[in-house]
Amino acid sequence: MSYSEKVIDHYQNPKNVGTLDKAKSNVGTGLVGAPECGDVMRLQIEVDHSTGMITDAKFKTFGCGSAIASSSLATEWLKGKSVDEALTIDNMDIVEELNLPPVKIHCSVLAEDAIKAAINDYRQKNGMEQIKFEESVVH
Amino acid sequence: MLKLPIYLDNNATTQMDPRVLEAMTPYFLEHFGNAASRNHPFGWEAEEAVDYAREQVAKLIGADPKEIIFTSGATEADNLGIKGVYEMYAGKGNHIITATTEHKAVLDTCKHIEKIGGEVTYLQVNAEGLIDLAELEAAIKPTTILIAIMYANNEIGTIMPIKEISAIARKHGVLVFTDGTQAVGKIPVDVNNDGIDLMAFTGHKMYGPKGVGALYVRRKNPRVKVTAQMDGGGHERGMRSGTLNVPGIVGFGKACELCMLDMEADTKRISKLRDKLETALLLLEEAYVNGSREHRLPHVANISFKHVEGEGLLMGFNKNIALSSGSACTSASLEPSYVLKALGLGDDLAHSSLRFGLGRFTTEEQIDYTVKAISETVIKLREMSPLWEMYKEGIDLSTIEWAAH
Numbered sequence: 001m002s003y004s005e006k007v008i009d010h011y012q013n014p015k016n017v018g019t020l021d022k023a024k025s026n027v028g029t030g031l032v033g034a035p036e037c038g039d040v041m042r043l044q045i046e047v048d049h050s051t052g053m054i055t056d057a058k059f060k061t062f063g064c065g066s067a068i069a070s071s072s073l074a075t076e077w078l079k080g081k082s083v084d085e086a087l088t089i090d091n092m093d094i095v096e097e098l099n100l101p102p103v104k105i106h107c108s109v110l111a112e113d114a115i116k117a118a119i120n121d122y123r124q125k126n127g128m129e130q131i132k133f134e135e136s137v138v139h
Numbered sequence: 140m141l142k143l144p145i146y147l148d149n150n151a152t153t154q155m156d157p158r159v160l161e162a163m164t165p166y167f168l169e170h171f172g173n174a175a176s177r178n179h180p181f182g183w184e185a186e187e188a189v190d191y192a193r194e195q196v197a198k199l200i201g202a203d204p205k206e207i208i209f210t211s212g213a214t215e216a217d218n219l220g221i222k223g224v225y226e227m228y229a230g231k232g233n234h235i236i237t238a239t240t241e242h243k244a245v246l247d248t249c250k251h252i253e254k255i256g257g258e259v260t261y262l263q264v265n266a267e268g269l270i271d272l273a274e275l276e277a278a279i280k281p282t283t284i285l286i287a288i289m290y291a292n293n294e295i296g297t298i299m300p301i302k303e304i305s306a307i308a309r310k311h312g313v314l315v316f317t318d319g320t321q322a323v324g325k326i327p328v329d330v331n332n333d334g335i336d337l338m339a340f341t342g343h344k345m346y347g348p349k350g351v352g353a354l355y356v357r358r359k360n361p362r363v364k365v366t367a368q369m370d371g372g373g374h375e376r377g378m379r380s381g382t383l384n385v386p387g388i389v390g391f392g393k394a395c396e397l398c399m400l401d402m403e404a405d406t407k408r409i410s411k412l413r414d415k416l417e418t419a420l421l422l423l424e425e426a427y428v429n430g431s432r433e434h435r436l437p438h439v440a441n442i443s444f445k446h447v448e449g450e451g452l453l454m455g456f457n458k459n460i461a462l463s464s465g466s467a468c469t470s471a472s473l474e475p476s477y478v479l480k481a482l483g484l485g486d487d488l489a490h491s492s493l494r495f496g497l498g499r500f501t502t503e504e505q506i507d508y509t510v511k512a513i514s515e516t517v518i519k520l521r522e523m524s525p526l527w528e529m530y531k532e533g534i535d536l537s538t539i540e541w542a543a544h
Contacts, residue, residue, distance in 0.1 A: 003454065008454075011451075011454055011455075014523060017522065017523050019528065031525065033541065034541035035485075035486065035487035035490070035526060035536065035541070036485070036486035036487060036490075036541070037486075038448055038449075038450075038475065038486075038490040039448065040524075040525055040526055040541070041525070042525035060523055060524060060525040060528060061523060061524070061525065062446060062447070062448050062451075062524040062525060062526045062527075063448050063451055064448055064450040064451045064454070065450070065451055065454040067448075067451070068451060068523065
């Protein structure tokens with residue numbers, strides 16, 4: 001299977017690899033996937049409390065090139081968005097942007113799940129109700 | 140100058156030796172006859188060439204030329220050997236014993252036999268990939284007609300104790316079939332010394348052409364017969380109909396002859412390179428060899444790099460190094476290698492493995508390049524791996540409740 005150029009580029013030059021301090025109240029962390037399934041994504045957002053804007057986003061991913069690229073792209077898209085806007089990121093946008101083949105769609109689903117999980121973590125930390133998402137179909 | 144890409148997937152297939160191609164060439168153009176044409180020189184030449192190749196092939200495994208049945212490859216030979224025995228010995232019983240780490244050509248053939256009324260026992264293997272001989276003997280019943288255990292495994296290179304297996308089989312009057320695909324031509328295999336009754340092997344794993352292989356069928360002590368799986372002209376003593384692939388067979392014969400001549404020198408050189416590769420890669424933290432290191436093919440190494448996913452790892456260098464991974468993230472099932480799982484490896488380690496298959500044309504320069512490229516990629520991907528970070532923080536990953544999906 002050959003990867004798209006965009007996947008290769010994100011794999012070779014991943015954006016925003018790293019770790020934010022998960023103890024901070026303005027940092028939301030989403031950890032999704034499982035080692036048994038061959039991919040684990042951790043996505044973190046840092047939110048400006050006063051504006052509700054995402055000021056920073058970081059990821060670390062264990063997985064194939066498409067999983068790495070999906071999370072790298074997600075962090076790029078998250079920065080500068082408000083938390084509410086971030087909720088509108090759909091996995092199919094990632095599929096389209098990265099040209100993911102059908103067997104790799106689960107990577108984009110995982111990235112969407114990671115975004116939602118990070119937002120919910122942030123909301124919970126700050127006394128907001130968790131948003132209930134429809135069960136996503138992964139794998 | 141190092142030429143890229145580097146080929147280290149010799150368990151999948153090997154580059155043909157130029158000496159093999161040279162032997163084959165005349166049989167495409169000048170000597171194109173059908174080996175079954177008895178009435179003219181074209182047929183005679185072809186038959187003579189096939190007879191000579193049959194001797195070359197037989198010699199490599201210590202067999203008589205009459206015991207070699209040419210096939211289209213190892214998969215066909217696996218099918219013919221197992222299904223052929225099942226049908227031929229139906230009057231004696233319907234039970235076959237095999238192992239969980241066999242190649243799909245054997246496992247799926249056994250599954251087929253179960254569907255048509257046969258009974259199959261699948262033996263488990265230990266962490267090294269070896270079956271338990273006491274367990275094997277205990278599995279034998281009055282209805283057992285065949286033990287089908289591979290000579291050496293294609294993913295981890297573990298060599299099974301075939302001689303001990305056949306001694307047990309003999310004691311109980313059971314036939315022994317072995318898939319010798321990865322072993323023949325690489326290590327000494329002798330059908331009489333090893334007590335093998337049937338063996339499948341193929342040309343393209345030993346620097347010969349694709350599309351040609353053989354089934355060894357013992358003719359004496361005991362005389363073994365298999366029921367043909369294809370109807371036709373009754374070629375190959377009635378066991379495998381179909382016009383013989385003369386150029387392929389000539390190439391297969393030449394490849395066997397070269398393996399016999401070069402085996403000692405090849406093994407010495409290749410195992411040294413394999414050990415160099417392995418030693419260097421094991422310097423990385425949390426890197427583990429899968430399968431037996433003691434009972435192993437000289438050219439194979441299967442290594443897991445914990446907390447890095449195999450397919451992601453391959454992507455770091457697969458433009459320049461051809462390797463295979465035990466991770467199957469491309470398939471819908473996302474199931475990692477069943478062979479690695481049979482060793483008792485967790486899915487995480489099975490997902491983190493690379494299989495190295497060195498060969499006759501592997502050079503030290505290639506190994507040095509490979510070590511460097513893989514080490515760099517492993518380190519880079521671990522920097523990116525949340526599992527590695529947790530491991531470094533001392534978090535026990537098995538205590539984490541992973542999101543179900």
